[in-house]
Amino acid sequence: METIVTRFGRLRVEGPIERYPDGAVRAVLPAPGSVLQTPLGAFTPRYGSEDERKKTGASLEFHGDGSLRSVMLEERTTVPTPAGPILAEQILFYPHGAIRRVFPLCGRTSAYWSEEDEARLVDPFPVATSQGVITARFMGIGFDAVGRLKSLTLFPGEIVDLATPAGRLPVRIGAAFYPDGAVRSVEPGRPTRVHTPVGVVLAYDPDATGVTGDVNSLEFDQTGRLVRAATVRTLVTIRAQDGSKREVRPAFRESLCGNARTEPVAMWLTFEKAVVTVLRRPGEPGIACCPGGTGTTGAVDVQTTILPPEGLFSSMGAAACTGAPTAF
Structure with missing residues (x-):
């Protein structure tokens, strides 16, 4: 058993010591009973793997300058954060000591421990945001270098309502924020009608x-202008200067569930000043349009139409295995 000297005191470690090329300590597994004294309080790093959910390997990581980068805790511990106290199992830090991200849980999933098992260990808890206190089961909370809320990550199945420049929307997976608290991006919790510069789309990925x-x-x-959206069940019609018309319809692929059926692929629209780019599916070239001007299509008009579901998504019930809703 070796002992290392850190900014936080001397620590006994078990197993190998990972080092940077210059010899500085990069990561270690502290010995049982080790306590880390930090400006946020005293933390006991994880020192063993006694059950199927605990991760193995180093539980304490350092930046190259010796500052604390990450600590996985032996027991969930209340951590004071800019968004309020959070019961956490892992904390990430910036080199100057500010919290970068907090994880309420830090277990590993396997054949013996599922994502659902992990989620059952955490109850909804409050987080202070620019939109007030939001209570949900969060997987992670991120902050910028000066402590402003940067992002929220939700456990699968969690949906919260957030005010966005596109209106109040149901949000799954997570949301990101600008330094002033304005919404930067969200993941729609269900296919949702959203107004864009070329018409209404069903926003969903x-x-x-x-x-x-x-x-x-x-x-x-930062001004609230929509710059990107993934859409489903949406038709994009491009009319060119010569009077011709091109319709870009949703793409499909073989179901990832392995049931030989098909499922939809999200179509992406990006908006940059006077240019609208349509990406029908990954791997295909984007179609750049300049409504009222020119582009790769010579388009003078771009419009969207939400398609009726009848006959379009007959296999959506089966596609639910990928997390998609059973109906669009």
């Missing part, structure tokens, strides 16, 4: 993942 709420499919700039 069936493939959205819940890793973090830092980046989401419905995005706004």
Whole structure:
């Protein structure tokens, strides 16, 4: 058993010590009974893996300058954060010591411990935001370097209502914020009608993942202008200067559930000043349009139409295995 000297005192460690190329300590597994004294309080790093949900390996990580980068805690501990006290199992830090992200839970999923098992360990708790206190089961809360709320990440199945530049929307997975508290992006909790510069669309991304709420499919700039949206069941009609018309319809793929059926692929619309870009599906070239001007299509008009569901999504009940709603 070795002992290392850190900014937070001497620590006994078990197992190998990970180091940076210059020899500075990068990550360790502290010995039982180790206590880390920090400006936020005393924390006991995780020192063992006694059950199927606890992660193995180093539980204490440092930045290259020796400052604390991450600590996984032996027991959930109340951590004072800019959004209020949070019962946490892992904390990430900026080099200057401010909290970067807090995780209420830090378990690992496996054949013996599911995401649902993990979620049952946390109850809804309040988080202070620019829109007031929001109570939900959060997977993670992120802050910028000066302590302003940067993002919220929700547990799967959680939906909260948030005020956005597009109106009040149901939000799943997460939301990101600008430094002044304005909404930067959200992940719509269900297909939702949203007004865009080219018409109304059903905003929703069936493939959205819940890793973090830092980046989401419905995005706004700091003035509240819509800059990006993933859509379903939406037709984009492009009329060119020569009078011709092109219809961009939703794409489909073989179901990821392995049931030989098809499921929808989100169509992406981005809005940059006078340019609208339509991406029908990943891997295909985007179609850049300049309504009222020119573009790769020579378009003079771009309009959207929400398509009726009849006959369009006959397999959506089966596609629910990917997290999509059973009806669009």
